[in-house]
Amino acid sequence: MDRHYDAIVIGMGVVGSTAAWHLARAGQRVLVLEQFELDHQNGSSYGSSRIIRYAYDHPAYIPLAHRSYPLWRELESESGDELLYVVGGLDFGAADEDTLIATRDVLADEGMAYEWLTPEEVSARFPQFRLDDHMMGLYQPDGGALAASRCVVAAARMALKHGATLQTGARVTAIEPHNDSVTVRTADESFSAARLVISAGSWSGPLLRGIGLDLPLQVTREQLFFFDTQDPAAFLPGRMPYFREHGSRHALNSLLHFYGIPNIDGCGFKASIHTNGEPTDPDNTLRRVDDSVCETLRAFFRRHLPLADSPLKTGRVCLYTMTPDEHFILDSHPEHAHIAIGAGFSGHGFKFGVASGEILADLVTKGATDLEISLFAQSRFGANGD
Numbered sequence: 001m002d003r004h005y006d007a008i009v010i011g012m013g014v015v016g017s018t019a020a021w022h023l024a025r026a027g028q029r030v031l032v033l034e035q036f037e038l039d040h041q042n043g044s045s046y047g048s049s050r051i052i053r054y055a056y057d058h059p060a061y062i063p064l065a066h067r068s069y070p071l072w073r074e075l076e077s078e079s080g081d082e083l084l085y086v087v088g089g090l091d092f093g094a095a096d097e098d099t100l101i102a103t104r105d106v107l108a109d110e111g112m113a114y115e116w117l118t119p120e121e122v123s124a125r126f127p128q129f130r131l132d133d134h135m136m137g138l139y140q141p142d143g144g145a146l147a148a149s150r151c152v153v154a155a156a157r158m159a160l161k162h163g164a165t166l167q168t169g170a171r172v173t174a175i176e177p178h179n180d181s182v183t184v185r186t187a188d189e190s191f192s193a194a195r196l197v198i199s200a201g202s203w204s205g206p207l208l209r210g211i212g213l214d215l216p217l218q219v220t221r222e223q224l225f226f227f228d229t230q231d232p233a234a235f236l237p238g239r240m241p242y243f244r245e246h247g248s249r250h251a252l253n254s255l256l257h258f259y260g261i262p263n264i265d266g267c268g269f270k271a272s273i274h275t276n277g278e279p280t281d282p283d284n285t286l287r288r289v290d291d292s293v294c295e296t297l298r299a300f301f302r303r304h305l306p307l308a309d310s311p312l313k314t315g316r317v318c319l320y321t322m323t324p325d326e327h328f329i330l331d332s333h334p335e336h337a338h339i340a341i342g343a344g345f346s347g348h349g350f351k352f353g354v355a356s357g358e359i360l361a362d363l364v365t366k367g368a369t370d371l372e373i374s375l376f377a378q379s380r381f382g383a384n385g386d
């Protein structure tokens, strides 16, 4: 097997698979090393759906969204797969809830369409929802859902079509940077390349420490649930937007978001609680969901989405990789510009995966990206990661 490549990509999640697609279609000879199989269930990118949205409370994500929507459409047309469903997005919470107001203001500042709806207006349009009197709804028509696993497989297929090599069952154990190349080792093989993209998700911490970057990455165990709702047609795209609730808090007062996604592929209505998870080791995570979390969701449904308080189809565990400020790390290695890092996507990186992949590909091939990424610099976490 040829052991030298133009580029090696570590990890075949949404970030690695799309980085490989961008690199391969730009004519790079690419090797992707994945420790499990393609579309495995152990990381963060597997599953039926993920929300894609412009509705952000920080303006730095709007250019990423503007780049991601057309790139997903490009991958759709190249692969022939349907990946992106525009279903509309409904954020709701108390009328004075900080993050809801900030989200509305960012949309207004960015000239994005939105509607600020009273509880009555929300129920008139989306009868599934019941908001409390002191609440408001923020409707954004471009909100959507991505068919997660299908996105990863489509990007992998297109990378292979452009000549990339994908090696599964290949866990990278060491990275040795050189002046203008890099050696990457697995348990029983070693490969070299002119450049490297590290997109190792929840396993990034130890790999990055091995090349001198001690970054504050906390892996958490998150849970998601699929329900067999009463009136299933009311939970289909076209009848129901994704929703994100603003204002709930952990016992420790950090923000939660109850959220849900319409049933885009027969898996049922998906719902979960953002940043509800406890720290975990990605190689040793309890993969069974907790009834207590499902019960917390049901209590939320009884208040705001009564038809969803219905039989559970299935529940699954998935991993977040959190940074302290919940912003991504998208950057070049400070000493090795031919190495780029995508990590710490903090539970909201899938929607931008295709743009993050492009940014990482551009950083290692051109040394720069057209997109503004200063918010995502690894240097924001001082030398010892604080």
Ligand SMILES: Cc1cc2nc3c(=O)[nH]c(=O)nc-3n(C[C@H](O)[C@H](O)[C@H](O)COP(=O)(O)OP(=O)(O)OC[C@H]3O[C@@H](n4cnc5c(N)ncnc54)[C@H](O)[C@@H]3O)c2cc1C
Pocket (backbone or CB within 6 Å): 010, 011, 012, 013, 014, 015, 016, 033, 034, 035, 036, 043, 044, 045, 046, 049, 050, 051, 052, 170, 171, 172, 173, 199, 200, 201, 202, 203, 204, 207, 222, 223, 224, 272, 318, 319, 320, 342, 343, 345, 346, 347, 348, 349, 350, 351, 352, 353
């Ligand atoms: C429950 C849940 C709901 C979410 N909902 C949304 C949402 O609605 N919208 C949204 O935008 N985002 C959402 N996210 C976040 C999003 O899914 C992640 O940010 C994204 O999938 C991260 O992709 P990744 O490629 O970085 O990581 P991963 O998909 O985990 O990919 C990393 C890959 O690297 C491989 N790897 C790691 N170490 C090695 C090694 N040493 N050698 C070889 N291979 C290695 C792993 O096996 C893995 O396949 C959600 C996440 C979860 C868990």
